[in-house]
Amino acid sequence: xxxxxxxxxxxxxxxxxxxxxxxxxxxxxxxxxxxxxxxxxxxxxxxxxxxxxxxxxxxxxxxxxxxxxxxxxxxxxxxxxxxxxxxxxxxxxxxxxxxxxxxxxxxxxxxxxxxxxxxxxxxxxxxxxxxxxxxxxxxxxxxxxxxxxxxxxxxxxxxxxxxxxxxxxxxxxxxxxxxxxxxxxxxxxxxxxxxxxxxxxxxxxxxxxxxxxxxxxxxxxxxxxxxxxxxxxxx
Amino acid sequence: xxxxxxxxxxxxxxxxxxxxxxxxxxxxxxxxxxxxxxxxxxxxxxxxxxxxxxxxxxxxxxxxxxxxxxxxxxxxxxxxxxxxxxxxxxxxxxxxxxxxxxxxxxxxxxxxxxxxxxxxxxxxxxxxxxxxxxxxxxxxxxxxxxxxxxxxxxxxxxxxxxxxxxxxxxxxxxxxxxxxxxxxxxxxxxxxxxxxxxxxxxxxxxxxxxxxxxxxxxxxxxxxxxxxxxxxxxx
DNA sequence: CGCGGACGTGAATCAGCATTCAGTCGATCC
DNA sequence: GGATCGACTGAATGCTGATTCACGTCCGCG
Numbered sequence: 111x112x113x114x115x116x117x118x119x120x121x122x123x124x125x126x127x128x129x130x131x132x133x134x135x136x137x138x139x140x141x142x143x144x145x146x147x148x149x150x151x152x153x154x155x156x157x158x159x160x161x162x163x164x165x166x167x168x169x170x171x172x173x174x175x176x177x178x179x180x181x182x183x184x185x186x187x188x189x190x191x192x193x194x195x196x197x198x199x200x201x202x203x204x205x206x207x208x209x210x211x212x213x214x215x216x217x218x219x220x221x222x223x224x225x226x227x228x229x230x231x232x233x234x235x236x237x238x239x240x241x242x243x244x245x246x247x248x249x250x251x252x253x254x255x256x257x258x259x260x261x262x263x264x265x266x267x268x269x270x271x272x273x274x275x276x277x278x279x280x281x282x283x284x285x286x287x288x289x290x291x292x293x294x295x296x297x298x299x300x301x302x303x304x305x306x307x308x309x310x311x312x313x314x315x316x317x318x319x320x321x322x323x324x325x326x327x328x329x330x331x332x333x334x335x336x337x338x339x340x341x342x343x344x345x
Numbered sequence: 346x347x348x349x350x351x352x353x354x355x356x357x358x359x360x361x362x363x364x365x366x367x368x369x370x371x372x373x374x375x376x377x378x379x380x381x382x383x384x385x386x387x388x389x390x391x392x393x394x395x396x397x398x399x400x401x402x403x404x405x406x407x408x409x410x411x412x413x414x415x416x417x418x419x420x421x422x423x424x425x426x427x428x429x430x431x432x433x434x435x436x437x438x439x440x441x442x443x444x445x446x447x448x449x450x451x452x453x454x455x456x457x458x459x460x461x462x463x464x465x466x467x468x469x470x471x472x473x474x475x476x477x478x479x480x481x482x483x484x485x486x487x488x489x490x491x492x493x494x495x496x497x498x499x500x501x502x503x504x505x506x507x508x509x510x511x512x513x514x515x516x517x518x519x520x521x522x523x524x525x526x527x528x529x530x531x532x533x534x535x536x537x538x539x540x541x542x543x544x545x546x547x548x549x550x551x552x553x554x555x556x557x558x559x560x561x562x563x564x565x566x567x568x569x570x571x572x573x574x575x576x577x578x579x580x
Numbered sequence: 581c582g583c584g585g586a587c588g589t590g591a592a593t594c595a596g597c598a599t600t601c602a603g604t605c606g607a608t609c610c
Numbered sequence: 611g612g613a614t615c616g617a618c619t620g621a622a623t624g625c626t627g628a629t630t631c632a633c634g635t636c637c638g639c640g
Contacts (some may be wrong), residue, residue: 113608113615123617143461148598158619160600169598194406227462237518244519261545264532271536274513283472284479285473297499300505300515305540310496339466348585348638383628393589395630404628518595 113187129155134176139219143226146173173228174235180223181335186211188246191321196256199308201317205250206302210276210295211245213321216283225277236262238337244269251306261307272302295322362400369411374454378461381408408463410468416456416570422447423481426556433489434543438551440485441537444478445511445530446558452516460512473572479504486541496542507537525528528531528555 115123133154138146148169152159166172191208195201213220224240227233248269254260279285279298286294296317303313350358362475368389373381383404387394401407426443430436448455462468483504489495514520514533521529531552538548 118606119607119617147596159598160620161618163599164617177548233518238539240517241519267514267521267529267532268536269511271514271533273519274517275506275510275540277513278509282475282505282509283468284476284505284508294502298503300508301503301540304542305510305536307545309537309544310542350586351638382626394628395590396588398608398629399587435612 124267126155126157126161130157130162130165131175132171134172134212135180135219138176138222140310143173143222143228147303148178158274160174170231173232175334177223177232177235177239180219181242184209184212184220185246185335186240186333187323188243190345191323192246192250194321198250198257199257199259199303199312199316199321202247202250202306203299203303203313203320205247206272206276207317207320207322208279209301211271211291213276213281214291214295214321219283221277225282236339237259239335240273242269242337244273247272254306263307268306271277272305275302275305293323298308325345358400361390361392361396365392365397365400365407366410366414370415370454371460373411373457374451374554377571378408378457381411392395405464405466408467410569412458412467412470412474415454417479417492417568418438419444419447419455420477420481420570421568422558423478426558427481427485430555432494433485433492434494434538434547434551435522435554437485437489437541438457438534438538438548438555440482441507441511441553441557442530442557445515445533446526448511448516449530450558456512461515470572474570475505475508477570477572479508482507489541494543498542503541507540510537510540527557 123132130151133151134146137150137154146169148159148162151161151172155162162172166175188205188208192205193200195204211311224236227236248265251260251263252264252268255262255265276298279301281295299317299320302309303316308316366387368386369381371391372385373557381404383394383397386407387397391399397407403411423440423443427436427440430439459471462471483500486495486498486500486504490497490500511533514536515529534543534555535548538551539545543551
């Protein structure tokens with residue numbers, strides 16, 4: 111007869127799992143996805159390498175989980191910011207600024223989660239995440255178009271370009287490292303809005319009113335992101 | 346007494362080296378940088394694995410060479426297109442459109458060379474390449490700004506964002522695969538020009554006059570790209 | 581010719597890492 | 611208080627893929 115899982119044990123196991131996830135994320139955030147290896151993660155979590163496999167069936171699964179958690183967090187923040195805005199263009203601006211601000215807040219992690227290749231299986235999940243972000247933007251863009259706030263254009267095509275511009279312009283290897291973060295966020299947001307066809311002066315106005323998340327501290331909701339498409343096994 | 350290298354031998358060796366480079370590039374172009382492994386490259390070049398090492402001291406050096414060659418090709422094409430244009434904004438538009446068109450022409454290779462991570466040492470070279478492209482754009486942007494054709498802005502910050510938008514918007518995993526290539530090029534160019542602050546109508550005019558390289562065939566000059574910074578050993 | 585050096589070969593070596601598993605230990609149950 | 615269960619350990623295993631090297635082969639040389 112199998113043993114029951116004591117309340118205590120359940121807590122301990124859950125805590126351990128979280129510890130592993132935290133270890134993996136912090137390593138990713140410090141040294142990139144490539145550095146997320148079983149041995150270092152286990153070491154940082156103060157457990158043996160083998161133990162990791164009691165919690166995650168494979169390294170890929172662990173990484174996938176890290177990505178899914180980060181993705182859920184970012185998407186939720188973007189939605190929240192956009193939903194709080196007064197109009198379609200404001201929503202768009204907030205959405206972009208929020209993504210930008212949070213990315214800037216933890217450059218390396220964002221890069222690791224969104225851009226740094228690891229493995230073909232993982233890449234599939236990452237692409238889902240990017241798609242979700244681009245989709246979120248595309249959705250808002252379409253609303254603005256149908257309200258005549260933006261010139262007619264193919265939102266599905268433009269949204270990825272904005273994501274690329276944000277990533278490359280803010281946290282890519284070429285982006286200036288230091289500088290005024292708030293200003294950088296406002297600049298890329300302005301850039302994006304203009305690219306969408308908002309005239310310069312209007313865009314500046316929108317940005318001025320835009321809530322930009324406090325840099326240095328942001329919500330850490332743990333709504334795991336689940337891609338809609340079925341096929342992301344991440345073996 | 347060491348033997349001299351016969352004319353014939355020199356030719357043969359050079360041809361072999363080229364064959365290896367071609368093999369590596371074609372594999373990268375078909376399956377990405379990850380698939381550029383010594384064994385497959387050697388196989389495609391019809392030589393033994395060990396022979397590759399008579400021509401390149403390490404795999405990284407081989408890959409670095411592939412990247413440098415591609416980079417030189419692309420930069421030259423961008424410069425040529427821009428220099429042939431009548432004015433600063435035209436030059437900018439041509440530069441962007443050329444990059445876009447050529448990238449679209451060989452998506453996978455462009456992606457492999459510009460975006461697909463391989464190894465930290467290689468990444469350094471890749472970053473140099475990106476920097477060179479962004480620098481080329483920044484240069485043209487600054488000319489346009491000083492001629493009052495563009496609103497004042499930080500070209501060094503904006504140029505990488507444009508590169509990101511082009512890559513992600515055209516050849517990234519989210520970009521629509523099929524479709525009208527010429528139209529796609531014109532769309533991202535329009536997007537970029539607007540982002541820089543060119544008003545919509547004017548941008549469209551510029552693009553209409555813009556020479557877009559024939560899709561499907563383009564110059565294959567072999568001006569190897571050499572990053573200016575000294576430290577790109579690529580061990 | 582026939583010697584010797586350079587090229588070419590590909591099997592063996594080496595290294596990095598994920599994954600496994602026989603063995604240890606503390607908690608749970610009767 | 612034993613009998614087990616099941617988590618934990620970490621050394622051993624296995625795989626993938628770059629790199630090496632002892633040995634053929636070719637060709638310029640006298």
